[in-house]
Amino acid sequence: MNALEIKNLNKTFxxxxxxxxxxxxxxxYILGYVGxxxxxxxxxxxxxxxxxxxxxxxIKVFGKSYExxxxxxxxxxxxxxxxxxxxxxxxxxxxxxxxxxxxxSFDESKFNEYAGKxxxxxxxxxxxxxxxxxxxxxxxxxxSRNTKLLLLDEPTSGLDPxxxxxxxxxxxxxxxxxxxxxxFSTHITSDLEKIxxxxxFINNGEKVFYDITENVLENHLLVKGGLDDLTEELKEKLIxxxxxxxxxxxxxxxxxxxxxxxxxxxxxxxxxxIVIFYINGKRDQ
Numbered sequence: 594m595n596a597l598e599i600k601n602l603n604k605t606f607x608x609x610x611x612x613x614x615x616x617x618x619x620x621x622y623i624l625g626y627v628g629x630x631x632x633x634x635x636x637x638x639x640x641x642x643x644x645x646x647x648x649x650x651x652i653k654v655f656g657k658s659y660e661x662x663x664x665x666x667x668x669x670x671x672x673x674x675x676x677x678x679x680x681x682x683x684x685x686x687x688x689x690x691x692x693x694x695x696x697x698s699f700d701e702s703k704f705n706e707y708a709g710k711x712x713x714x715x716x717x718x719x720x721x722x723x724x725x726x727x728x729x730x731x732x733x734x735x736x737s738r739n740t741k742l743l744l745l746d747e748p749t750s751g752l753d754p755x756x757x758x759x760x761x762x763x764x765x766x767x768x769x770x771x772x773x774x775x776x777f778s779t780h781i782t783s784d785l786e787k788i789x790x791x792x793x794f795i796n797n798g799e800k801v802f803y804d805i806t807e808n809v810l811e812n813h814l815l816v817k818g819g820l821d822d823l824t825e826e827l828k829e830k831l832i833x834x835x836x837x838x839x840x841x842x843x844x845x846x847x848x849x850x851x852x853x854x855x856x857x858x859x860x861x862x863x864x865x866x867i868v869i870f871y872i873n874g875k876r877d878q
Contacts, residue, residue, distance in 0.1 A: 594620065594656050595618060596620045596655060596773070596774030597617070597653070597654055598618075598651070599616045599637075599652050601613055602647055602650035604648050611798045612798050614795070615803075616793050616803055618774050620772055621768050621770075621771035621772065622791060624777065624792070625779070625789035625792045627778070627782065627868060628795040628796050628801075629868075629872055632796050632797060633797075633798040634746070638776070640652065641654070641776075654741070654742050670742050670744060671743045672744045673728070673731040673746070674746045675751070677719060679691070681719050682718050682719070684719075685714075688719075698739035699737055704733055711733065713729060713733065724752060728748055732763055736767070743773070743776070744775075745775065746778045749781055749784055761784060782865045785806070786863070790805065790806060791803070791805055792806045810862070812847050813847060814850065815860040815862040815866055817860070818858065819841075822857055826852060832871060833870030835873070836876070844866060844867060844871070
């Protein structure tokens with residue numbers, strides 16, 4: 594059974610259209626959901642949580658749809674965004690009481706264990722917490738419930754590298770038993786390279802590609818050369834490129850390596866390179 598299945602998902606609103614999204618996330622894996630702001634990442638997450646109503650399509654979490662039972666469905670899902678969703682005047686005690694009321698699977702002793710491990714202060718109000726402390730509070734609230742699917746919408750945005758690394762370690766621990774999965778939406782592509790098993794790239798509401806992360810990195814090449822090397826034949830094969838008076842740089846599918854002349858410099862692209870060239874396309878300066 595897959596942790597998450599999305600079939601033919603469509604949603605239109607406010608001049609934006611999410612078009613025919615299909616994906617499967619197996620148990621025990623992390624999926625990177627990547628795209629620029631406004632591409633449809635947050636919309637997809639809201640549809641999974643039923644905060645938005647889909648126009649058509651099927652969404653199942655561990656084989657269950659929202660229509661099968663709201664309480665069971667929501668209890669399986671944990672969500673963490675780029676902002677802490679608890680009221681800023683809450684203390685940890687207030688958070689505990691709220692979680693007790695909302696979730697039958699909430700385990701107070703487990704919450705206290707995480708709060709102690711991450712040095713979260715019990716007497717301070719959330720508005721006094723640092724960004725990193727707020728993110729850890731969100732994780733403590735999720736990990737102290739029996740969640741099975743973790744939905745992350747830019748949770749590492751604005752965090753320093755040390756805390757970001759700690760968050761990535763938390764995610765690896767979360768899926769370690771092979772029974773839980775994570776959908777991780779972020780624009781910090783270095784995080785995706787480190788931790789994801791699969792990548793789904795969305796642009797303007799449509800799928801660009803969906804593959805194993807390692808395959809995405811292996812199936813693309815970064816090529817650089819002078820303007821004389823940028824032939825019409827090569828232009829046609831490049832996924833995207835940018836040129837200037839000094840030369841050009843472009844992205845090509847590795848299956849088209851025969852079109853790369855020996856005069857060109859060939860490098861392994863970063864995830865940033867891949868995303869940028871797919872989005873910006875072919876540009877002459």
